[in-house]
Amino acid sequence: MVVGESGGADAFFSKYEALASSLPARQGLGFTPYREYHGFWYPELLMAPTLAARDTFAARPTDVILATVPKSGTTWLKALVYGVVHRGHHALAGGEHHPLLASSPHELVPFLHELYERHRSAPPVPVLDGMPSPRLLAVHTPFAALPASVPGSGCRVVYLCRDPKDTFVSLRHFLDEIKPEGSDTTPFAEAFELFCAGVSPFGPIWDHMAGYWKESVARPGEVMFLRYEHLKEDTVGTVRRLAEFLGCPFTDEEVVGGVPEAVVALCSLDRMRSVEANRDGVHRTGRLSIKNRAFFRKGEVGDWKAHITPEMAQKLDSIVEEKLRGSGLSIAGE
Ligand code: A3P
Numbered sequence: 462m463v464v465g466e467s468g469g470a471d472a473f474f475s476k477y478e479a480l481a482s483s484l485p486a487r488q489g490l491g492f493t494p495y496r497e498y499h500g501f502w503y504p505e506l507l508m509a510p511t512l513a514a515r516d517t518f519a520a521r522p523t524d525v526i527l528a529t530v531p532k533s534g535t536t537w538l539k540a541l542v543y544g545v546v547h548r549g550h551h552a553l554a555g556g557e558h559h560p561l562l563a564s565s566p567h568e569l570v571p572f573l574h575e576l577y578e579r580h581r582s583a584p585p586v587p588v589l590d591g592m593p594s595p596r597l598l599a600v601h602t603p604f605a606a607l608p609a610s611v612p613g614s615g616c617r618v619v620y621l622c623r624d625p626k627d628t629f630v631s632l633r634h635f636l637d638e639i640k641p642e643g644s645d646t647t648p649f650a651e652a653f654e655l656f657c658a659g660v661s662p663f664g665p666i667w668d669h670m671a672g673y674w675k676e677s678v679a680r681p682g683e684v685m686f687l688r689y690e691h692l693k694e695d696t697v698g699t700v701r702r703l704a705e706f707l708g709c710p711f712t713d714e715e716v717v718g719g720v721p722e723a724v725v726a727l728c729s730l731d732r733m734r735s736v737e738a739n740r741d742g743v744h745r746t747g748r749l750s751i752k753n754r755a756f757f758r759k760g761e762v763g764d765w766k767a768h769i770t771p772e773m774a775q776k777l778d779s780i781v782e783e784k785l786r787g788s789g790l791s792i793a794g795e
Contacts, residue, residue: 474513474581481508489660490652491636492644500668501603502660506747510577511602517584518573518608522615523594525707527570530669531601531662532631533623534689536756539566540728541696542597542619545704548715553723561727565738565753570597573608578747595707601663604672612676615683617707620673623689624792625666625781626765626774629656631758633768638755653773657780667784667792674790688792690762696725730760 481496486505489495495502503511520526527542529535540561544553551559560569576585576598589596600607611618623631629652637646647655659665677686685706692699700721704710711721726732733739734757742753765774781792 471581473583474509474577477509477513477516480512481505484508487660490632490647490655490662492640492646495660495662499603499606500665501606502662502664504662506578506749507574507601510574510747511600511606513577513584514573514600515602515606515608517586518589518610519586520608520610520614520616521594521596524596524598524611524614524616526573526607526611526616526618527597527599528604528607528618528620528673529599529601530622530628530664530666532628532635534621534692535599535601536566536733537689537692537728537730537760538619538621538687539570539597539599540733541700541724542703542707543569544724544727545700546595546597546707546709548720548724553720553727559727561733562736563738565736565742565744565756566733567744567753567756568738570599572599572601572746574600574602575746603663603669604676618673618676618684619687619703619706620677620684621687621689621692622666622670622673622792624762624765625656626769626777627689627762628666629653629661629777630765630768632656632661634758635755639749639751641749649768653769653777657777665784667781670792671785671788671790674788678789693760693762697721700725730757733757 484496484498486494486496489502491504494505496505496508498508498512525542525546527535527538529538543566544561547560553559576588579585580588633646633649633652640646646652655661656664656666659668663669673684674686677684685703687699701711704721715721734754739753739757744751744753785792
């Protein structure tokens with residue numbers, strides 16, 4: 462089902478599909494075409510729901526929005542934030558009944574665009590209204606295209622980014638893993654050139670980072686900017702900062718009791734990978750079914766070294782450095 466008749470069951474959504482299909486299109490990395498909207502390349506399937514959310518989502522001051530470029534550690538961030546925010550309700554250590562041990566982080570912290578694509582006849586207001594506060598929601602949307610109600614609502618935005626070289630390598634593996642039967646993966650060298658040209662999911666990646674970076678500098682109480690590399694290096698420290706930012710700092714008693722460490726252990730790659738829902742479950746998004754295990758691979762910093770040449774690395778680093786010059790953000794070459 463794609464475009465419904467005007468006034469039909471899909472009338473709400475079909476307006477956005479029509480708008481999406483009027484935007485410039487080109488083939489990018491992977492198997493779906495991309496649409497260009499205000500300087501960013503969106504996977505075509507996510508364009509209409511993103512536009513629908515932009516126009517109609519009503520943010521609450523208590524909302525927590527997690528924002529990433531795909532393959533920057535979204536799944537990990539979802540798990541950590543869920544673990545932090547709901548730590549009072551569930552036993553973290555020893556117990557086997559924590560929701561993170563029964564469901565994928567993608568079920569517990571839904572993508573906003575997925576809620577919109579599942580409810581095509583009208584905005585998913587009943588679903589969103591029915592979510593208890595604080596609502597945890599995720600987006601890949603560039604800052605400038607976030608729902609108009611988000612900036613100024615007082616809600617918290619947590620942005621996580623990653624060395625673009627590792628993001629590219631992770632993306633390439635992911636696309637290969639999830640490609641529909643019979644379709645081909647973009648050849649490696651071509652995929653790399655497209656990534657360097659910015660034609661990647663929600664790319665250019667450097668503009669995506671710069672948008673959130675700028676906001677985090679302007680409004681540090683509302684937008685927190687994190688890096689995957691720092692999260693790996695000091696997960697417990699970052700999780701404690703995250704809890705403070707979200708308005709639910711760990712108490713001295715919790716710190717002494719090792720609660721931050723317990724959240725981190727619960728969300729570790731090995732622990733998450735061993736959960737049945739993450740190992741054998743399937744994530745349904747739009748017309749795609751993605752095996753949850755595709756979200757858990759190596760989780761290493763610098764895995765790019767095994768896949769891209771020093772020349773390619775230098776090329777991407779130079780582009781990122783050049784594009785971020787003057788922004789105060791430095792990512793390349795670290
Ligand atoms: P690699 O492909 O480099 O291993 P996303 O969640 O945005 O799709 O990102 C997926 C990347 O995050 C993958 O990177 C994946 O292995 C890594 N990842 C998933 N869960 C993680 C965890 N609990 N800890 C660290 N990295 C994790």
